[in-house]
Amino acid sequence: MSGTEAERSLAGAAAGHAVLAFRSCGLRQPEPADAACEGAGRVIPEWVRTAQLAKLTDVEIEARLVARDPRWRVEDPSDDARLRELGEATRAPGLGLAVAVALGDTRLVLRRLSPLVASTDPLDVSAVLGAVSYLNDAALSADAVSSLPENVKQPDHELVYQGQWALGLWRTKQRKPALQRAEELMRTWQGLDPASLGAALEKQAPYPLVDREAVMASIGAAQYVRAEAQREEAERLEPPAMKGVKSAAEMKSYVEGPFHDFAQEKQAQLESATAEYRAIAELEPVPPPRWVTEAAARVGEMWLTFATELTSLKPPASAKLDADSLTSLERAMQASAAPLRDRAKRSFEVCTEYGKRERVAMEAVKRCEEALKGL
Known part of the structure; x- marks a missing residue:
C-alpha cells in the first residue's frame, strides 16, 4: 500500500489512535466476554490498515498479532504471507520471534529464539517467554526449559518465567522440582501487595508477548501442576x-x-x-x-x-x-x-x-x- 507523505502522516496518527484504543481495553471479564473491548472488531482492522499505509513495520506487526489473537474476536485475521514478510523486515528481533510463534513455525521459533535467550532487552525477554510458552504447549518442554531467558528483571516477566519453568519441568517428568517451583510461585503470587499486583498486571500486549493475561496463564499453569500432583497421588x-x-x-x-x-x-x-x-x-x-x-x-x-x-x-x-x-x-x-x-x-x-x-x-x-x- 502506498500514499503521499501527508497520507502516511495521517495514517500514522490514525494507527496511534488505534493503539490507544487497544490499550484502553481492560483485562477480559468472564461475563459478558470482552465487555470492555466491544469495538475491537472495528478498531483492529483499521489499526492494521493505517499502519500498513504509514509503512510502520513494527506497528503493523503488533496490529496483525492482535488481529490473530482470538481474545479480541477479530474474524478476519492477517494472512501468514504478510506477517512472515514483516517478521523478516523488522529490526526488532523480539518482534521477529513473536511473529514466528504466531505463525506456529516451530523451526523458525527455535532458530530465532536461541540468540535472544541472553538478551537484556525487555521486548526480547517478553518474546522469549512467549516462545517458551509456545514450546510447552507444543509438547516440546525440554526445549522450553533449556530456552528460558537468562535476564528476567520485570515483575510480570518473573511470574511468567516461574510458571513456564514449573510447567516445563512437570511435562519433562521432573516431578519434585516442578512441584517445588509451582508451590513457590503460588506463595509469591498470594503474597503480592496491591502495588506489586498492579505492576504485574499493568501491560496489554498481543499473544505471544507477555501481558496481564500471560501472567494469569502462568499462575494458572502453576496451580494446574499442583492439581496434577494431587491427582497422580490419588490415582496411585x-x-x-x-x-x-x-x-x-x-x-x-x-x-x-x-x-x-x-x-x-x-x-x-x-x-x-x-x-x-x-x-x-x-x-x-x-x-x-x-x-x-x-x-x-x-x-x-x-x-x-x-x-x-x-x-x-x-x-x-x-x-x-x-x-x-x-x-x-x-x-x-x-x-x-x-x-x-x-x-x-x-x-x-x-x-x-x-x-x-x-x-x-x-x-x-x-x-x-x-x-x-x-x-
Whole structure:
C-alpha cells in the first residue's frame, strides 16, 4: 500500500489512535466476554490498515498479532504471507520471534529464539517467554526449559518465567522440582501487595508477548501442576487384592470391607485434587480460560476413570457366585458409580462450553466432547 507523505502522516496518527484504543481495553471479564473491548472488531482492522499505509513495520506487526489473537474476536485475521514478510523486515528481533510463534513455525521459533535467550532487552525477554510458552504447549518442554531467558528483571516477566519453568519441568517428568517451583510461585503470587499486583498486571500486549493475561496463564499453569500432583497421588491407589475369595459371602465381605475402605480413601484424595483444579477458576482478577478448560477436562476424566474402576470390579475365577449374587454386585457398583459419572459429565460440559466460548484449549474440548458422547 502506498500514499503521499501527508497520507502516511495521517495514517500514522490514525494507527496511534488505534493503539490507544487497544490499550484502553481492560483485562477480559468472564461475563459478558470482552465487555470492555466491544469495538475491537472495528478498531483492529483499521489499526492494521493505517499502519500498513504509514509503512510502520513494527506497528503493523503488533496490529496483525492482535488481529490473530482470538481474545479480541477479530474474524478476519492477517494472512501468514504478510506477517512472515514483516517478521523478516523488522529490526526488532523480539518482534521477529513473536511473529514466528504466531505463525506456529516451530523451526523458525527455535532458530530465532536461541540468540535472544541472553538478551537484556525487555521486548526480547517478553518474546522469549512467549516462545517458551509456545514450546510447552507444543509438547516440546525440554526445549522450553533449556530456552528460558537468562535476564528476567520485570515483575510480570518473573511470574511468567516461574510458571513456564514449573510447567516445563512437570511435562519433562521432573516431578519434585516442578512441584517445588509451582508451590513457590503460588506463595509469591498470594503474597503480592496491591502495588506489586498492579505492576504485574499493568501491560496489554498481543499473544505471544507477555501481558496481564500471560501472567494469569502462568499462575494458572502453576496451580494446574499442583492439581496434577494431587491427582497422580490419588490415582496411585489401587484396589486391594482379593485373597481367598471363594464364595458369595466372602465376596460380600471383601466389597464391604477392604474395597470399601479403598474407595473411601481414593474418593477423598480425588476430592482434594478436584479442589486444586477448581482453584484455577477462582484466580483473581480473572481466571485463565485455557487452564480453566484444561482443569475441567481433567476433573471429568478423573471422576469418570474412578467410576469405571468401581464398575469394573469382578469376582475372581475361584469365587463361585450364583447369578443373583453377580447381579447384586453389579447393581451395587453401578449405583456407587452413577453420581461419579454425573460429576464427570458436568465437568465435561463446563470444559466444552467454556473452551468453545473462549476459543482456547481446543484439544481438551475435543476430549470432553468425545467423553460426553458416552455419558
